[in-house]
Amino acid sequence: MRVNNILGILFSNSYDEALPEITNMRTMGSVPFAGRYRMIDFPLSGMVNCGITKVGVITKSNYRSLMDHLAQGRPWDLARKHEGMVLLPPFSSGGVAGNQTRMEGLCGALEFLKNSREEFVVMSDCHVVGNLDYRALLEAHAASGADITLAAKRGTAPKLDCMRLKTDDAMRVREIAMSHDAAANCLYSLNTFVLRKALLERLLQDAMNLGRGDFERDLLQANVQSLRIHAVEIPDFVRLIDSLQGYYDASMALLEAENRHALFDARRPILTKVQDDMPTIYGLRSRVKNCLVTDGCQLEGEAEHCILSRGVRIEAGAVVRSCILMQGTYVGAGVRLENVITDKAVTVKPGKTLVSAENYPIYLGKKIVV
Amino acid sequence: MQKQECIAMLLAGGQGSRLGVLTKYLAKPAVPYGGKYRIIDFPLSNCVNSGINTVGVLTQYQPLELTDYIGNGQPWDLDRASGGVHVLSPYQQIKGSQWYKGTANAIYQNIHFIDRYAPEYVLILSGDHIYKMDYAAMLDFHKAKDAACTIAMLEVPWEEASRFGLMHTGADGRITAFEEKPKNPKSNQASMGVYVFTWAKLRAYLIADEARTDSSNDFGNDVIPAMHTAGEGMFAFPFEGYWKDVGTIESLWEANLDLLNPKVDLDLSDPDWKIYSRNPASPPQFVAAGASVQDAMVSAGCTIEGTVDFSILFPQVTVEEDALVRDSILMPGVTVKRGAKVQYAIVAENAVIDENAAVGARPEDFESPDGWGITVVGSGLRVGCGAVIAPSAMLEYDVEGGE
Numbered sequence: 001m002r003v004n005n006i007l008g009i010l011f012s013n014s015y016d017e018a019l020p021e022i023t024n025m026r027t028m029g030s031v032p033f034a035g036r037y038r039m040i041d042f043p044l045s046g047m048v049n050c051g052i053t054k055v056g057v058i059t060k061s062n063y064r065s066l067m068d069h070l071a072q073g074r075p076w077d078l079a080r081k082h083e084g085m086v087l088l089p090p091f092s093s094g095g096v097a098g099n100q101t102r103m104e105g106l107c108g109a110l111e112f113l114k115n116s117r118e119e120f121v122v123m124s125d126c127h128v129v130g131n132l133d134y135r136a137l138l139e140a141h142a143a144s145g146a147d148i149t150l151a152a153k154r155g156t157a158p159k160l161d162c163m164r165l166k167t168d169d170a171m172r173v174r175e176i177a178m179s180h181d182a183a184a185n186c187l188y189s190l191n192t193f194v195l196r197k198a199l200l201e202r203l204l205q206d207a208m209n210l211g212r213g214d215f216e217r218d219l220l221q222a223n224v225q226s227l228r229i230h231a232v233e234i235p236d237f238v239r240l241i242d243s244l245q246g247y248y249d250a251s252m253a254l255l256e257a258e259n260r261h262a263l264f265d266a267r268r269p270i271l272t273k274v275q276d277d278m279p280t281i282y283g284l285r286s287r288v289k290n291c292l293v294t295d296g297c298q299l300e301g302e303a304e305h306c307i308l309s310r311g312v313r314i315e316a317g318a319v320v321r322s323c324i325l326m327q328g329t330y331v332g333a334g335v336r337l338e339n340v341i342t343d344k345a346v347t348v349k350p351g352k353t354l355v356s357a358e359n360y361p362i363y364l365g366k367k368i369v370v
Numbered sequence: 371m372q373k374q375e376c377i378a379m380l381l382a383g384g385q386g387s388r389l390g391v392l393t394k395y396l397a398k399p400a401v402p403y404g405g406k407y408r409i410i411d412f413p414l415s416n417c418v419n420s421g422i423n424t425v426g427v428l429t430q431y432q433p434l435e436l437t438d439y440i441g442n443g444q445p446w447d448l449d450r451a452s453g454g455v456h457v458l459s460p461y462q463q464i465k466g467s468q469w470y471k472g473t474a475n476a477i478y479q480n481i482h483f484i485d486r487y488a489p490e491y492v493l494i495l496s497g498d499h500i501y502k503m504d505y506a507a508m509l510d511f512h513k514a515k516d517a518a519c520t521i522a523m524l525e526v527p528w529e530e531a532s533r534f535g536l537m538h539t540g541a542d543g544r545i546t547a548f549e550e551k552p553k554n555p556k557s558n559q560a561s562m563g564v565y566v567f568t569w570a571k572l573r574a575y576l577i578a579d580e581a582r583t584d585s586s587n588d589f590g591n592d593v594i595p596a597m598h599t600a601g602e603g604m605f606a607f608p609f610e611g612y613w614k615d616v617g618t619i620e621s622l623w624e625a626n627l628d629l630l631n632p633k634v635d636l637d638l639s640d641p642d643w644k645i646y647s648r649n650p651a652s653p654p655q656f657v658a659a660g661a662s663v664q665d666a667m668v669s670a671g672c673t674i675e676g677t678v679d680f681s682i683l684f685p686q687v688t689v690e691e692d693a694l695v696r697d698s699i700l701m702p703g704v705t706v707k708r709g710a711k712v713q714y715a716i717v718a719e720n721a722v723i724d725e726n727a728a729v730g731a732r733p734e735d736f737e738s739p740d741g742w743g744i745t746v747v748g749s750g751l752r753v754g755c756g757a758v759i760a761p762s763a764m765l766e767y768d769v770e771g772g773e
Contacts, residue, residue: 035654036670074444075651255656264653274445274649278638279405279669279683281630290659295406295670296639304659311639 006138007118007197008047008055011105012040012066014125014191018160018242021363022343028241029057029126030065032326032344034254034263035294035309038069039241041272042131042263043124043192048076049268050134052122054083056112058105060090075271088112102215106204113201121200124192127160129250130238131265132192137232141194146172146230148199148220151192153234156184158242163189163216165231173229176221187231190238237262248341248361251307251324255290277310285316301331315350322358340364372452374424374487376509376566378417379480381473382410382497383430388618390764391748392718397429399497400436401622402701402719404629404638405667405682407647408439409616412502413495414446414455415645420505422493424453426483428476430469433459445648458483472587478576484569492572494565494589500625501562501613502636502643508566508607515543518571518602519594522564522609534560535590537606545604550590559606562613565589571602612636619764623716623744626682626699630665650702652685660691676706684719693723698730701749710753714761718749724771729759736761 012029022031029040040057047055055078059066066087072078073085088109106113113121120141122134132151141149150173152165157179165187166175203219212218220229237259239250253259264270277296282288287302296311301318308314309326315333322339325331329342332350339356343366348354352370356362364370386398393401399410410427417425425448429436436457443455458480460469470476477484477494484492491512493505503522512520523537536557538547549557575593579585585592598604612635616622628634638645652671657663662677671686676693684702689695693706696713703720706712710723715730723729730745743762753759754771 260653260656269651270653271651276445276644276646276649278645279667280655282663282666282668282678284665286664288657288663289661291657292654293657293668294654298639308654 004051004053005118006052006120006122007113007116008044008052009106009109009121009123010040010043010047010055010057011102011123011125012057012063013060013105014102015127015160015241016060018127019244019247021244021365022247023062025062025366026065027059027061027063027126030063030069031241031247032309033129033247034251035292035307036275037270037272038066039126039129040066040069041270042129043126044076045269045271046124046130046132046134047122048078048271050138052134053078053080054086054116054118056086056088056109056116058088058109060105063087063089069273071273075273077271083116086112101213103204103207103213103218106200106215107208110201110204113197113204116197118197120194121197122192122194127241128190128192128238129241129263130190130234130236131263131268131270132190132234132236132238133268137192137194140230140232144171144230145228147195147227148229149194150229150231151190151234152187152231153190153238153240154185154187157181157186157188158240158246160240160242161216162240163191163220165189167231171231171233173224173231176216176224176229178217178221187233189231190234190240244341244361244363245359248324248339252305252322254292254307255305260292275310283316286314301333324361343368346370371486371488374453374489376422376491376493377424377426377453377484377487377489378413378422378493378495378505379477379484380410380413380417380425380427380495380497381476382427382436383433383470383476384496384498385431386498386617389616389622390619391746391766392619392622392716393432394748394766395432396435397431397433397497398616400439401616402684403500403616403622404626404645405684406649406669407645409500410436410439410497411446411645411647412500413497414440414443414448415643416501416503416505417493417495418446418448418646419643420503420509422505423448423450424487424489425455426458426480427455427497428470428480429457429459430476433457439648441648446646453487456483472585472592473589474576474579474585474593475587477572478580478587481573481576484573489569492567492569494567496563498617499563499613499615500636501609502611502640502645503564503609503613505564505566508564511543511605511607512566512568515605516603517566517605518568519597519604520566520607521545521594521604522562523559523606524562524609524613526558526560528555528558531555531558531560536560539606543605543607545598545606548595548598561590562609563590563615564609565594566607571597619716619744619746623699623714627680627697629667629682630680650685658691661689676708697732715745715747715759717747718751720750721747722752723747724753724755724757726755727753727757727759727771729753731761733761 012027016023078085164177280297283300300316301314307324311328314331318335324341328345336353347369382399386393448455536549655672658675668683669685675691676689690708699716707725709726711728746764
């Protein structure tokens, strides 16, 4: 399977509703993560790292921040003379307004699919934090001769509409259950699919003709016997963002060396927009421990067990514990923060205290002044 | 080629021989500085921030890394449909091949490049200096004075004045006399090596200078004195702010650590005057639970488990547990292993300081103050387990353990 024969498709708005706080103003794909990244960087870098040179990004709503982030796709080397990065805005053809579901998004992109010359399609959602080896996935697809190959993870399923899979010994999917509860120790779909483009087009055309609207239920679950669907289990660190708590936990998981090394595997670097910030400055009496820190911060106070994004400022005498501070957060002198997530450009004025519990992080929206 | 009012010519061919092993394989403008930059990022960013979009970079000494770094100029927004950044190296001509004999000759050999843009003015820059400067303001000054040549001028402390090319000026800024590194300076107005010329004037003087057999083809020694003698309008443009020529190991070390001094007027966080650079794809930096980082500048991709104090860490530096880094500059990809000590040192790219090795020492811990100095470890070298590298040593080869 030649990799330049593969078209990448990303669903930028997938599961926006799982993270209503942070996606209020943006898509799941443009949710900041791990300091310097946006959620879309993970599947997008995965695709690029395996050699894919054309990626269509399906959007639904609030995608201005996403466009700002992706632009022409240069950081991912997708600013190509032809194709490369293609943003697919909502496309309404009679009746269906706005791409609400995966199926509608794909149907809206049907012309794009048909006009592409690639033989295969790889699709992914943007709520997946991981450094998936897409090449291995593609090789598995070729080796098994499956119609559809999907990446799956064994463990506790996320609290989302999520396909739980039962497979035979050869990893062919025999049963798909749609679940919404956090079932323990099951094999669940990471919603990363490989299939022939012609098959996808046929399935979409059939679904449109028959008026069926749900990709997972109507195309996969309903066809589990007639189509050869194979699962590939991903052993490495992968998290699906299913809630604010899930976002918090997945972020904090990166403070563990093993998870961090898996996500930031140097063989498959996670690529993102370049911001030209200066390096981070640690002040004379700063005390920073167990933190993931992005360039451009100025740290004078104390931070422990935190994710600090670009341009965060922590003044002397402030104590920040177990927090995620997004870009440009300002923490004044003497402030105490614990288990808080701040969105971009939040200001916490001197002397304030905000403390919550580890299993109930407080979220402060963009530009809020406390 | 679209006409440009002003284009910049950036002299980047210098070896920087006093930087020793650091410039063994790369030209001085490509030397890493300030945690994530290279020296040339400063003049390049100044150009683009000043609205000058056409820059010729003149290379000669070890151009590979520099050329590779500049690439198509995209990191500085200098990948332009018309203009942009161009690397200009010496080339072969019908009358033979010739290296750049001096700074003026380097420009002379590229007259055709400049003529293609038919500029009114040419800005001549050096790739060796760290400073933020609005060249547009200098150009306005040049136009207002209707000058043939404007030289950026910095008032330096009197005790240092003898190290510089000095100028005497009249009340209107007109230069009345020059002094080149005098023993007893009568002025403290130093030339920063930043010039604006009216191109038609400079072009004529370059051709005349080339015809002279006794000329060293240098701006400071030949072209500028010739213009002055001929009575051309020459003005000094006063500059205030941080400016540093990082010519020596000590000045490179100092200029880096200046970034940690809040009194130093070089703000790299100004969103309106960003210093751009080519960035590697690195994850955020990680500071471990047992680490101590104080008074330091640290870049993306670093992992710190040990102690870092008053130091600059470039991208992807690792400082392991129980390691100590103090008063030092660690360039990209350096690893300081468990128990090792790096003090008052510059460690070049990808060098490895193995377990319990000691590189450099604090002046107060060193018996003979005369022999003390900054220790330098060359790029890609390994300092073996337990090895001790004395202050002011400059390592060019690997050092086995225990030496």
